[in-house]
Amino acid sequence: MEADVLTALENRLTQDITPADSAELAALAAQVSIPDLIRVVEHVPAKRGALMFRLLAKDRALHVFEALDSGHQADLLAALRDEEITGFFTEMDPDDRAALLDEVPASVADKLLRGLTRRERDLTSALLGYPKGSIGRRMSPEVVPVRASRTAAYALDLLRNREAEYETLYMIPVMDDTRRLVGVVSLRDLFTAPADTTVADLMNAPISAYATDDEERVARELLAVGRIAMPIVDAEDRIVGVLTVDDALEIAEAADTEDAARHGGHEPLRRPYLSTPVLSVVKSRIVWLLVLAVSAVLTVQVLEIFEATLAEVVVLALFIPLLTGTGGNTGNQAATTVTRALALGDVWSRDVLAVLWREARIGFTLGAVLGSLGFLVASLVYGTSIGAVIGLTLLSVCTMAASLGGVMPIIAKTVGADPAVFSNPFISTFCDATGLIMYFLIAKAVLGL
The missing domain is CATH 1.10.357.20 (SLC41 divalent cation transporters, integral membrane domain)
Known part of the structure; x- marks a missing residue:
């Protein structure tokens, strides 16, 4: 049944659409799963995708938007109204915002940042201060370390009271009194330990990276060691963020896509193939063809x-x-x-x-x-x-x-x-x-x- 609905939705999006068709499209979109909605948006031009976003419930639209590549997100922003843009941007994680801001014009980036709360703007701006290609741009600054001298009971209370500030609850960085990273502790160890056990007795040696390190190298290191997350520190070993395994997978996938494209003699599209303008595809290939023709x-x-x-x-x-x-x-x-x-x-x-x-x-x-x-x-x-x-x-x-x-x-x-x-x-x-x-x-x- 869902396959028929999905086919009907794809067919309607390829036809001329009038305001009178909005109710029909909204009803069809409401019956389609989020993974299928993502696939539909990736297969239609940005203007058509923006039209469908306006018909989705806010939470479903946000899930779809966050799953898209930053380049495709930028194309969609150009086709959405200001209030819709602000809504999507506000709900995104800071690292996703930083990636998107790299794809939009400076005037649009300024407008998007002004629409954030002071805290969210500070978090996003902090990431933008790191060099492009560094892991500092891709980490999440939403991390609350726990001091090594605290007890397991205190650490669990901290997780309960401030869970909204954590990117992940399964790996907690441990710091000393100067906020320097000294270890990591898992939620499992905190949950099963006696309440008066100190975090220092539960923590393990950390595997960390500096915020200025290359993003691909750090991502592959995290995937190689099989951890759920990795603390990111500054030059003085103070905790500034955390890289989660899902972000590491995205970085590795993007790097593999780029390598495959260049091995084939063209630049990566950074957008879904069918929704990429023809001229953009030509630009991604023509330089290499000219180089090869000369050689x-x-x-x-x-x-x-x-x-x-x-x-x-x-x-x-x-x-x-x-x-x-x-x-x-x-x-x-x-x-x-x-x-x-x-x-x-x-x-x-x-x-x-x-x-x-x-x-x-x-x-x-x-x-x-x-x-x-x-x-x-x-x-x-x-x-x-x-x-x-x-x-x-x-x-x-x-x-x-x-x-x-x-x-x-x-x-x-x-x-x-x-x-x-x-x-x-x-x-x-x-x-x-x-x-x-x-x-x-x-x-x-x-x-x-």
Whole structure:
């Protein structure tokens, strides 16, 4: 039944809508679950999504709005009335507000901040004071530490009386008298301990991060240790906020999406695909296409340099797609693997030589297998000389491409660039030109050209 209602709602949103249709749309939307409403909003233009928001109950509209990416939220704000914008913005968490403010014009951001209470404005402004990309922008400042000298009974009373000020109740930071982080205590330990037990006797050693640390690194660290939350401290180890596991998952997902996009040769959309304007999609792709078109000139120049060699042995031209494709794919595999290892913390910049040696061996082994097959097939059709050229080139190209693809992301990270910028198309183009040089040099040596 709900599937039929959902289909009817989607169909109505794609048609012309008049004020007289509002009652029908509101009735349909009221019967659809929140996850399905989120999917509907993500699949329609912002103006249509804003229309549906006006028909939803306030609590359902807020749930849907908070689930959207900050870029999509900004698009919706442009289509909503001022009072609706203020309502949504006031109910958001401070970290979600900070992310949204990065997406809207300065004039809109000022207006939104003025609509907040003094406390909420101070919390949000504090997050905006941290650098973009730092975990301070993504943490929740809504945390109330408990002193190590207090009893379990006192801590539980504090949780009951001030629970609205906590982002999470399951991990409580513990501080000393100067507000410096000294440990963490779980709600379970507080609940099961005798009332007069001090928090210092219950707390565990903290795993924390500085507010200026990179958001992706901190998020992945939290996910790796399997904790529900992580305290965030300032340069003097004073508690300033907390990162929860749901926010860490959002950060990691956004980073993975960005890496996947750049490996594919375009910038991430930061909005649902169907609700992203066509020109925005074009802008996300055109820069990379231009870069790759310019770098592809290298391949053309290599072919021009060895034009005489091709003229003497025309059959060499038949194997160019095989060799360039194999080199590009081998480099892409290595680059993708190492980029992922960097993101997960499995590989560090200091491991560049270890990675180079490892990928060289991997590439050599792959090249030996593929080269042997290439030698057999080419020898049967074109003779052993051509077979030797193909086999040796595959061995050389795979070794070179794997080594290059493995170290380029590490070099990028070392110089402060995004490893994902060395995307698959870029590495493919570079390996094409280098692989062709190796191919023709080997051909000239083996065939005596």
